[in-house]
Amino acid sequence: QKEVEQDPGPLSVPEGAIVSLNCTYSNSAFQYFMWYRQYSRKGPELLMYTYSSGNKEDGRFTAQVDKSSKYISLFIRDSQPSDSATYLCAISGGSYIPTFGRGTSLIVHP
Amino acid sequence: EPEVTQTPSHQVTQMGQEVILRCVPISNHLYFYWYRQILGQKVEFLVSFYNNEISEKSEIFDDQFSVERPDGSNFTLKIRSTKLEDSAMYFCASLLAGNTGELFFGEGSRLTVL
Numbered sequence: 001q002k003e004v005e006q007d008p009g010p011l012s013v014p015e016g017a018i019v020s021l022n023c024t025y026s027n028s029a030f031q032y033f034m035w036y037r038q039y040s041r042k043g044p045e046l047l048m049y050t051y052s053s054g055n056k057e058d059g060r061f062t063a064q065v066d067k068s069s070k071y072i073s074l075f076i077r078d079s080q081p082s083d084s085a086t087y088l089c090a091i092s093g094g095s096y097i098p099t100f101g102r103g104t105s106l107i108v109h110p
Numbered sequence: 111e112p113e114v115t116q117t118p119s120h121q122v123t124q125m126g127q128e129v130i131l132r133c134v135p136i137s138n139h140l141y142f143y144w145y146r147q148i149l150g151q152k153v154e155f156l157v158s159f160y161n162n163e164i165s166e167k168s169e170i171f172d173d174q175f176s177v178e179r180p181d182g183s184n185f186t187l188k189i190r191s192t193k194l195e196d197s198a199m200y201f202c203a204s205l206l207a208g209n210t211g212e213l214f215f216g217e218g219s220r221l222t223v224l
Contacts, residue, residue: 034212043114043201043215044153088153090213096141096205097166098213100153 003027004091006101015110019076023089023101026070033065034098035074036088044088048074079108112136114216116202122222126191131219133185133202141205142185143213144177146170146198153201159185192223 006023013019021035032051036044048063050056056063064073072091076083086105090098115134123129135142144156157167157177164177176188185204189196199220203213 036215041199041218041220043116043217046212046214049212090153095158095166097143097155097158099155100145102152 003099004089004101006089006104008102008104010105010107012107012109013079015079015081015108017079017108019074019079019083019106019108021074021076021087021089021104021106023072023091024070025072025091027091027093028067028070029093030070030091031094032092032096032098033063033072034090034092035061035063036090036100038086038088038103040086044090047087076106079106081108081110084108114202114204114214116200116216116219118219119217120220120222122224123192125194125223129189129192129196129221131187131189131200131202131221133187133216134183135185135202135204136206136214137183139204139206139214141165141207142179143203143205144187145201145203145215147201147218148198156187156200189221192221194223197221197223 004025035048038044053067060077062075086103088103089101092098117132142159147153157171158165174190178186199218201218202216
């Protein structure tokens with residue numbers, strides 16, 4: 001079983017839609033949860049970081065962690081064409097070495 | 111806003127040649143990392159570095175790879191004898207402290223081995 005699983009997509013939505021991106025993980029020792037956005041041939045850009053179960057909101061982005069189900073989500077409200085990118089979940093434990101999912105390609109069309 | 115900077119942005123080399131990729135982490139960060147991403151694949155951990163020594167490395171990080179922090183600011187990745195399969199984006203990242211998971215990445219160095 002892979003440590004971090006993420007559907008590669010692509011996920012195509014109209015502008016203004018609410019987007020839901022998800023990852024599952026297998027190691028219950030993971031305690032730090034991150035979402036990165038990556039544009040083509042660029043470095044991952046940290047969007048959201050959390051270390052506890054529950055929700056964390058930052059502008060149009062909400063990160064949700066359910067440790068009991070080993071499931072994390074990123075919601076994007078009022079999606080924009082500029083949100084089109086690959087979204088990577090990354091999870092780490094006490095070694096502070098994030099393990100990345102494959103990334104989900106998001107396309108927001110006008 | 112502080113950022114991780116990497117040079118070169120793109121390097122083309124012949125198989126068997128040595129390559130050095132350079133990184134300047136965020137100045138007050140203590141943990142440094144190299145990851146790589148082969149085109150179309152996931153971001154993979156190579157090595158982490160703390161207190162002037164390697165703290166962890168993956169099975170990808172074999173004897174052909176080495177890292178160094180030659181001064182107080184630079185962090186380098188050396189590939190001694192490049193292979194075709196080393197072609198990838200190499201990302202440097204840094205972390206402020208050991209009680210968080212917020213890695214900040216550079217823009218990457220694209221390595222093409224011919």
